[in-house]
Amino acid sequence: MTIDKADSPIEFRLDPSSGVPTYLQLVQQVEHALRLGYLKPGDQLPKVRDVVAALTINPNTVLKAYKELEVKGLAAGRPGQGTFVLATLSQVTLPELGGLRRSMLGWLATAEEAGLDEDGIVALFTSALRDFFKSRQGTQGAQGAQGHGGASRGRGRVGDSESEGVA
Secondary structure (H helix, E strand, O other): OOOOOOOOOEOOOOOOOOOOOHHHHHHHHHHHHHHOOOOOOOOEOOOHHHHHHHHOOOHHHHHHHHHHHHHOOOEEEEOOOEEEEOOOOOOOOHHHHHHHHHHHHHHHHHHHHOOOOHHHHHHHHHHHHHHHHHHHHHHHHHHHHOOOOOOOOOOOOOOOOOOOOEO
16 A cells, blocks of 8 residues: 655555554654655655545544654644654765665575565564674673773664655
8 A cells, every 4th residue: 555655755655464553654654764865854744634545544543643753853744734844864875875775685686586585584684683783782882891982873774665665
């Protein structure tokens, strides 16, 4: 299920089997679009009525998502006009993003050739991502204990415009 992007640069998609509440899926997709540079301050989010019509969900679900974005300081509603992006989230530069995306697409093709389906790829990637950050936390803790600073780093940001519902 998708939404036409005529008035907004974002396209929402729902995954009913994800276990993630619908409103949070919408919030996460906006956050991913901000991180990847698909949405910028001033961009309009899809109108509530358009999201409701395209995804056949309750208007209160969309309103809850947009309210969550407002609470986070990422969006604001303008009466009679819609909801607009106020802020962005840290992002990699577009040249880096293109290279990373190409590398990831190559890795995905290799995983598919090895016999993994979409669920298997997601499981493998999620496991590797978790292990990666767990090992980095252990390394940082050891550096801090040795007096080398060990400044905490932010969480990695991953997203794919096709699977995360943004274009």
